[in-house]
Each structure stands twice: as structure tokens, then as C-alpha cells.
Amino acid sequence: MWRFAECKEVKAEELTVPLARDFAAHVRDACAGFSRLVDCCRLDSGVEIVTFEIDIDLPQRPVYAILATETVSACFSPCSSGPPLVAVDRENFPDTPHQGLVFEGLPSLLCVDDRPWQDVRGGYTASELMARIAIWFRKAGEGELHGADQPFDAFFGLDSGEDNRLDIIIQHDARQAMKAGGELNVWSTDERVRYLIVTTSPQKADVAGTVGIHVLHVAVEPRAMRRIRRAPRTLLGLVDLLAERGLDLLERLNESVLGWKSAGGRDQNRKWVFCILVSLPQVHPLTGEIGATLPMAFLCHMSPGAIGVAMGLLESNTSDAVKDVSYVMRFGAKLSADGLREIPVQIAPVHLELDGAGAARMAGRAAPDLRRVVMIGAGSLGSQLAESLAREGLFAWTVIDPDTFLPHNAARHSLTREQFGRAKAPELAARLLSIRVDTAPEAICEDVLALKDGNKTGPALDAAEVILDASASVPVSRWLSDRPGGARRLCAFFTPDGGAAVLMAESADRAVTLRDIEAAYLREVMTNPGLEGHHRPSQQMRYTGACRALTNSIPASTVTLLSNLIASAVTNAASIADATLKIWTRRDGGVDCLSAPTACLRDAIGDWSVTVPRSLVEELDRTRAEALPNETGGPLIGMIDFEARRITAVHVLPPPSDSVASPTGFERGVEGLKRSIEEAQARSGGQVRYVGEWHSHPKGRSAAPSATDIVQIGQLSDALSIDGLPAVSLIVGDGEMGFLLGQAA
Numbered sequence: 050m051w052r053f054a055e056c057k058e059v060k061a062e063e064l065t066v067p068l069a070r071d072f073a074a075h076v077r078d079a080c081a082g083f084s085r086l087v088d089c090c091r092l093d094s095g096v097e098i099v100t101f102e103i104d105i106d107l108p109q110r111p112v113y114a115i116l117a118t119e120t121v122s123a124c125f126s127p128c129s130s131g132p133p134l135v136a137v138d139r140e141n142f143p144d145t146p147h148q149g150l151v152f153e154g155l156p157s158l159l160c161v162d163d164r165p166w167q168d169v170r171g172g173y174t175a176s177e178l179m180a181r182i183a184i185w186f187r188k189a190g191e192g193e194l195h196g197a198d199q200p201f202d203a204f205f206g207l208d209s210g211e212d213n214r215l216d217i218i219i220q221h222d223a224r225q226a227m228k229a230g231g232e233l234n235v236w237s238t239d240e241r242v243r244y245l246i247v248t249t250s251p252q253k254a255d256v257a258g259t260v261g262i263h264v265l266h267v268a269v270e271p272r273a274m275r276r277i278r279r280a281p282r283t284l285l286g287l288v289d290l291l292a293e294r295g296l297d298l299l300e301r302l303n304e305s306v307l308g309w310k311s312a313g314g315r316d317q318n319r320k321w322v323f324c325i326l327v328s329l330p331q332v333h334p335l336t337g338e339i340g341a342t343l344p345m346a347f348l349c350h351m352s353p354g355a356i357g358v359a360m361g362l363l364e365s366n367t368s369d370a371v372k373d374v375s376y377v378m379r380f381g382a383k384l385s386a387d388g389l390r391e392i393p394v395q396i397a398p399v400h401l402e403l404d405g406a407g408a409a410r411m412a413g414r415a416a417p418d419l420r421r422v423v424m425i426g427a428g429s430l431g432s433q434l435a436e437s438l439a440r441e442g443l444f445a446w447t448v449i450d451p452d453t454f455l456p457h458n459a460a461r462h463s464l465t466r467e468q469f470g471r472a473k474a475p476e477l478a479a480r481l482l483s484i485r486v487d488t489a490p491e492a493i494c495e496d497v498l499a500l501k502d503g504n505k506t507g508p509a510l511d512a513a514e515v516i517l518d519a520s521a522s523v524p525v526s527r528w529l530s531d532r533p534g535g536a537r538r539l540c541a542f543f544t545p546d547g548g549a550a551v552l553m554a555e556s557a558d559r560a561v562t563l564r565d566i567e568a569a570y571l572r573e574v575m576t577n578p579g580l581e582g583h584h585r586p587s588q589q590m591r592y593t594g595a596c597r598a599l600t601n602s603i604p605a606s607t608v609t610l611l612s613n614l615i616a617s618a619v620t621n622a623a624s625i626a627d628a629t630l631k632i633w634t635r636r637d638g639g640v641d642c643l644s645a646p647t648a649c650l651r652d653a654i655g656d657w658s659v660t661v662p663r664s665l666v667e668e669l670d671r672t673r674a675e676a677l678p679n680e681t682g683g684p685l686i687g688m689i690d691f692e693a694r695r696i697t698a699v700h701v702l703p704p705p706s707d708s709v710a711s712p713t714g715f716e717r718g719v720e721g722l723k724r725s726i727e728e729a730q731a732r733s734g735g736q737v738r739y740v741g742e743w744h745s746h747p748k749g750r751s752a753a754p755s756a757t758d759i760v761q762i763g764q765l766s767d768a769l770s771i772d773g774l775p776a777v778s779l780i781v782g783d784g785e786m787g788f789l790l791g792q793a794a
Contacts, residue, residue: 056090056098064089068133068175069097069125075175076101084179087120095127100138105186112192113143121182122156132166133178135159135185144278146194147185150396153279153286161185215395217324217346220248220402221486227266227328227344235264235324245324245397261319263353265305268328269294271339277329280396284356285389287347291327298325299360299386306357315375316352323349323356324397346397359388405487409442417442418620419487423513423536425449425497425529426520427473429461430541432480433612434519434619436463439481443620445489446481447509450474450520451496461608497525510534515623517541518563523736526553530563531693538563539622541615545734546585547603547635550611554622554629556647561628565649565660568688568697569630571733572662573645575686575700579634580643584734607635614640654790657775660697661786669701669781673745680715682744683708684722685779686729686737696777696790700729701743714757715744741765741777752780752787759789766791 061073069089076099077086087100100122105115116139124134134149136156149158161181162169188194223233226249234251238244242260269291281287291298325347331340349356354376357363361383363376401407405417422443424431427450438444454468454476468476478490493505497520500506510516511534518526518540526540539554540563553566574580614633622629628647633640648663672681683705687698702725704710707718726739742765746752754762758778765776778789 055093057092058088058090059097061086061089061099064091064097064099066095066097066125066127066129068129068173068178069099069123072123072125072133072175072178073099075179079176080179083183097125097127099123099125103182103186105190106183107190111190113145113189115143115186115190119186121159123178123182129170129173132162132170132173135161135178135182145189148278150277150280152282154282155279157278159185214398215242215322215348216244216398216400217326217344218244218246218400218402219326219344220246220250221404222249223247224401227268227326233264233266233326235262237262242320242322245322247324247326261316261321261352262324263305263309263321264324264326265301266326266328266344267291267296267298267301268342269296269330271330271342277345281347281394283390284347284349284359284392284394285386287325287394288386288389299384299389302356302360303362303384306353306360306362309353310357310363310376310378314353316354319352321350321352321355323351323353325349325394343401344399346399348395348397349392350395351392356389356392359392361385361388403485405442405485407442408440408485412441414442414620418624419445420514420623421445421447421512422515422517422623423447423449423509424517424519425525426518426522427452427477428519428521429458429608430521430543430612430615431519432463432473432477433461433609434517434541434616435477435481436484437613437616438619439484439488441616441620442485444515445487446478447491447493447513448474448478448481449493449495449497449506449509450477451494461603461605498522498528510536515539517619523567526563526567527690527693530555530567535559537623539619540566541619543603543608543611544584547607547611548585549580549583549632549634550615551633552615552618552622552629552631554619556628557626561647561649564695564697565651565662566628566630566647568649568660568699569645569647569662569664570632571688571737572665572699573630573632573643574733575729575737577643577645579641580632581732583632583634584732584736586734610635610640614642650786652788654788656694657790658693658695659777659788659790660695661779662699665698665700666786669743669745669779669786672701673781676710676745677748678712679710680712680745680747681710682715682717682742684717684726684739685741685743685777686726687740687777688737689740689774696740696775698740698743698777698779699737702726702729712747717742717744740774741769741779743779743781746780746782748783750782752782752785754778754780754787754789762789762791 064070064073073086073089076084083104085102087102089099091097102118102120104118107115107117120138122136122138124136136158138156142157147160149160151158226233232249233247234249235245235247237260238246245262247264281290288298326344328342328344330342354363357376358365362379364379366374366377405419409417424435424446427448435446450473452473454464454471454473456469459466463480464476472494474494475492478492481488481490493509495504495506497506513536516529516536516538518529521542529538537555537557537559541552543550551570553563553570555562574583611633618631630645630647632643646664650661650663650666652659681704684702685698686700686702687696689696705718705720705722707720709716729737758780762776762778769776776791780787
């Protein structure tokens with residue numbers, strides 16, 4: 050049975066670490082049916098160890114060679130400064146997932162709990178620890194230790210403590226260089242040498258210090274790879290470990306040291322870190338399946354010159370003649386690994402720079418979405434939205450905005466005072482690049498509604514896979530909807546007072562466009578009682594002395610909240626085939642979310658296009674049926690776009706009280722009509738207006754216009770011609786709907 054040399058046996062009741070004492074008592078008193086206390090001991094460091102036998106509930110054919118009874122040691126740190134470590138004393142314990150990487154000569158270390166110790170230490174109990182140990186062995190026997198979302202061979206377990214710990218951060222450019230065998234540079238973030246940055250960029254002047262850092266990268270071929278269960282303690286141990294996997298590290302060290310020397314390497318009056326990055330393919334312990342290749346970092350706190358001396362390659366220059374030369378080549382040098390047995394190595398945690406794949410995993414997604422998205426609008430919403438999505442591994446970005454970042458923008462924008470007076474688009478693009486290098490951002494400072502010949506916006510939109518309108522401009526949304534191209538369009542905006550947020554997303558085939566969804570949205574605003582006050586005006590403020598220099602007064606916390614609600618829905622909306630309309634409303638300290646239907650019907654009358662939400666058609670059918678045998682009708686509310694030659698009906702008002710209905714006709718009254726139309730306009734934030742009339746035909750009649758209908762459309766055209774508007778007459782008959790369009794000569 051394995052023991053530390055300095056281990057001193059003590060009685061269970063003499064243990065001083067509370068959790069260790071409780072655990073020993075729990076094993077002895079509560080687990081007698083399947084566990085037996087072997088002994089307890091204490092190290093000079095104060096670590097206390099409780100060793101026990103545990104009977105394992107094994108399946109008939111265990112996946113791994115777990116014994117029916119195993120001897121296990123639970124190690125408890127003084128003052129519960131770290132989690133209990135669980136070790137198996139058997140030298141031939143099988144290779145399984147969820148074992149810690151430990152130094153040569155130490156027992157197998159089981160990972161029975163992957164939660165942060167600080168999160169659980171306050172309520173951690175002896176019974177919980179025993180349960181987790183038992184579960185680990187049961188799952189090992191059944192082959193269920195490895196989760197589908199976990200890497201084959203997670204490296205963990207060797208923590209040298211905060212005082213001696215040194216972490217490695219590998220940037221994206223360095224990962225690419227490592228794959229291609231390119232040059233690497235390493236520098237420390239400060240003189241404490243707590244973190245080393247591995248990159249292809251030269252060392253920054255403001256972080257240069259008195260510490261010398263040298264890097265060597267080697268890669269193990271997957272075909273020769275075996276899992277690493279024991280970490281080397283010395284540089285010779287690392288040489289032997291890699292030799293077993295087909296890699297001659299001694300020769301690579303030789304090349305690296307000679308390269309350092311030929312470049313004028315000196316190490317006087319400097320501390321040194323020699324960093325050896327080893328790219329190791331992950332190997333499943335049961336199937337041998339090879340997964341992704343990840344780097345491990347081995348550190349020697351010696352200069353390349355000192356390592357060259359240990360290999361018999363160099364000699365220290367003790368001559369006063371050439372003081373600038375630290376080392377000279379050894380005459381008749383014979384390369385040897387023997388001197389490396391005295392050079393200790395430390396394993397450093399490796400952190401990979403966040404990329405799309407890593408960001409997606411952090412967000413709980415299986416894979417990143419690196420489609421090229423073109424976002425129009427780099428204002429408060431656009432900046433917050435882009436940053437959130439970039440941090441979730443979503444999209445490569447092109448940002449289009451003609452505006453400049455001004456001081457008042459800092460109240461709600463993700464940019465800061467350092468960007469005052471600079472164009473928003475390139476500054477936001479740079480910020481996205483600082484989050485994830487594979488956002489591959491591009492910036493275009495153009496107004497999409499005033500494009501000139503040779504613009505960059507057109508080609509960018511043509512190349513886009515997704516187009517996101519965050520401009521808060523109705524004309525931009527409509528322009529995007531009408532623009533040809535296969536990339537689906539999304540549009541996001543806040544209501545003027547910040548009380549609500551809206552996301553509109555076209556269907557994947559663009560059969561449902563942003564104009565259709567705009568119609569469905571306004572219909573929902575007009576008819577849903579929960580959206581009353583949705584478009585109430587905002588409080589505005591002037592950010593300069595100019596009368597038109599106005600901005601809405603919305604707190605930054607509201608902008609962040611609503612932006613993130615939109616961001617949370619963009620991923621799904623941009624991935625599913627169907628169109629999406631979502632409306633979030635802040636209410637009573639919470640948020641209500643409404644998903645509304647988007648289906649619309651379209652028709653053409655001459656060179657005009659008419660759009661009607663399907664829900665309005667269904668309402669008109671019901672209203673007609675309820676009024677039979679009489680005809681009915683009323684004012685039609687909607688939008689007219691003269692440039693695009695589009696008419697959209699979104700709502701009908703109830704017939705005024707002085708209307709006259711009969712089985713053969715309907716005459717709409719005027720009582721309260723003006724007030725009803727004004728209320729409808731106000732509820733929509735001024736986006737709708739009176740566009741015409743609708744009426745029904747009797748039972749058994751189609752929607753074909755009668756002679757009376759022809760006369761009435763002429764009269765309606767004359768009335769609306771004062772405002773230069775065309776007149777729409779919508780007719781509902783048996784199972785069908787028809788339109789008449791009239792324009793005064």
C-alpha cells in the first residue's frame with residue numbers, strides 16, 4: 050500500500066481537519082455494510098489522509114478492470130483550503146476517464162467532483178464525499194464516466210499553488226502557427242511572470258522586464274500517441290515520455306538551444322522560463338479514438354544556455370575577454386540527456402484564446418455559427434447586440450454605419466470615451482475583434498439609403514448569409530425587405546420609450562419578408578390589449594444646442610436588458626425555417642414575451658401590391674358571418690408606400706354608430722370616425738393611417754365588385770385625392786376576398 054515517506058499514523062479521533070475527522074467516523078460508523086476503515090495518517094504539511102476499503106457494486110462484465118474491493122485514500126488539506134483528493138493505492142489501477150494527471154510515483158487520483166471548491170466547501174459533508182466516491186466507481190464499471198460533451202482526456206490535478214502557479218495563454222495566431230510549424234513568441238503580462246502569452250507578435254515594450262522567456266513547440270503524431278497518466282518530474286522524464294510516443298525531444302532541444310545561441314542569446318542577471326509546448330492528441334482510454342489535439346505546457350526555470358550545458362552542448366563563458374558572450378560551444382560536444390535528470394519541470398495550465406468554437410461551448414451550444422452577418426446600425430442596440438452574439442460564438446461580422454461616436458453615445462453604447470470623434474463602424478468592428486479573432490470583422494462607413502456608385506455596401510449585402518437591421522429606421526427595414534438577394538433579413542428595435550423590444554426575422558426562403566412581418570407586428574399592436582401604450586412617446590433630450598440634436602431618454606440598464614433579450618432569440622430565429630415575430634414588454638419589474646403570427650396574403654392591383662395579415666382576413670370572415678344576413682363594413686387602417694407602390698392593411702375599425710346595414714347593402718356612418726382614426730394612429734406611433742373601406746357581401750355572393758361598389762370606389766377616390774392618396778376597397782364574400790383600387794384622375 051502506497052504511503053508518503055513523512056506520513057505519521059494517527060487515530061481517527063486525533064484527526065484535526067474537521068472534514069477528515071467526520072469522514073473517518075462516517076466510514077467506520079455509517080458505512081460498515083460496504084466499507085472498512087484501514088488507518089489514518091498525517092503529513093508534515095498538515096494534510097490528513099483517511100484510508101479505507103470500499104466494496105464496489107460492479108456489473109457482470111465491468112468495462113474497466115475495477116476490483117470488487119478497492120483500497121482508497123481520501124486526502125484533506127489543513128483548514129479545508131482545497132477539496133478532498135481521492136487516490137487509489139493500487140499500482141495497476143486501470144486507465145479511465147476522470148483521473149487527474151499526477152507526477153510519476155504518485156497513486157491514481159480520481160476526479161469525483163468537478164465543482165469549484167469555494168462554491169461547495171461551506172456545506173460539504175462526509176456522506177456526500179462517500180456517495181461521490183461510490184458513484185465514481187459504479188460509473189467506471191459501467192463505462193459511463195465520460196460525458197458526451199466532455200473531451201476525451203481533460204488535463205487537471207497538478208496545482209502547484211497560487212504562489213508558484215504560472216499559466217499559459219495561447220492566442221489564436223499562435224495556434225495557427227503551431228499547426229503550421231511557424232515561429233512563436235512568448236512574453237509575460239508583467240514582471241510577476243504569472244501569465245505567459247504565446248503569440249506570433251513581438252513582445253510589447255510595456256511588458257518587457259527582467260525575465261527571459263524562451264519557447265519550444267513540439268507535436269506528437271496521433272498514430273504514436275498514448276494517453277499520459279503520469280506527469281514527468283524532470284526534463285529527462287519528459288524526454289523519455291515523448292520518446293515512447295515517437296518524438297525525439299532531445300534533438301528538438303538541441304536545435305532550439307543552438308538557435309537561441311546563434312541569435313546572440315544571453316542570460317546574465319535574468320530569471321528564465323523555458324516553455325515547452327507539447328501538442329498532444331486526445332485519446333479515449335477505452336476505444337482508443339483520437340479526438341482534438343490540445344497543447345500541454347512544461348516549464349523549466351532555466352535559460353536555454355543552462356539547458357545546453359546540461360545536455361553537454363555548451364559551456365559557460367568564464368573568460369573576461371568576451372563578456373558579451375554567455376556560452377560557447379563545447380569542443381567535441383556529445384549530446385546527452387543524462388544532465389536533464391536534475392532539471393525539474395512544472396506543468397502549467399493552458400488557456401486557449403476564445404474563438405467561435407470555445408465561445409459556443411461556453412454558451413451551451415454544440416458548434417459555432419460562423420456565417421457572415423451584415424449588421425446595419427452600430428448604435429446602442431447594434432453595439433450591445435453584436436457583442437453579446439460574438440461572445441456566444443455567433444457569426445463573422447460586417448458592420449455598416451455612417452455615424453460618428455459622440456460623447457452622449459457613451460451613455461448606452463459599448464464603446465467608451467477613447468473612441469470620441471471616431472466612426473462607429475470601424476471602432477465596433479475593432480471591439481468585436483478584441484473579443485474573438487474569428488469574428489473577422491469588416492467595417493463600412495456608408496448610409497444605405499444614400500449609396501453612391503462604387504459603394505461597398507452592395508457587394509457586402511450580396512455576399513452576406515444573414516442581414517441584421519439594427520438601425521431603428523423603418524425606411525431601412527423596408528429597403529432591405531425590397532432588395533433582391535437570398536440572405537434572410539432580421540430587424541430589431543426598441544420602442545421609443547424603451548418599454549419594449551421587437552425582433553422580426555424573415556423565413557429562410559424569404560417567402561415572408563420584413564414588410565409582411567411589419568404588417569403582422571402593427572396588427573398585433575393595434576389589436577392586442579397587452580400592447581396598449583406600446584408606442585407611447587418617449588421623453589427626449591437635446592445633446593447639443595441644435596434643435597434637431599435629440600435622443601430618447603432610456604437608461605443603459607434598459608438598453609442592455611432589451612438588447613440581450615433580442616440576442617437570446619436571434620440565434621434561433623436565424624436558424625429555423627419559419628419567420629419570427631417576438632415582442633418583449635417590460636412590466637412590473639419583469640418582462641413579458643409575445644410570439645405573434647406572421648402569415649400574410651398578397652395581391653396585385655395594377656402596379657400596386659396589397660398585403661393583408663392572415664389574422665385580419667380571419668377577423669373579417671368572422672365579422673361577416675356574425676352580421677349575416679346583413680352586410681357590414683368599416684374603415685380600413687394601414688400603410689401606403691408611394692415609392693414602393695405598396696398598400697398594407699393591418700386593422701379595421703368598428704362601424705360608426707350611425708352606420709346603416711341591410712341584407713342588400715351597407716352605408717358606413719361618420720359618428721366618432723375622426724376620433725377613432727386618430728386613436729389608431731396614436732396607438733401605432735403614427736405608422737398607420739386611414740387607407741380605405743371594407744365591406745361584406747351577402748351569403749351566396751362572391752367578392753366580385755357590384756355596380757354599387759364601382760360607384761363607391763370612385764367617390765372614395767375623390768375624397769382621398771385631396772391628400773394624393775389612392776383608395777382601397779376590400780370586399781369579403783363567400784370564402785374569398787377581393788380588392789378595388791381607385792385613384793382620382
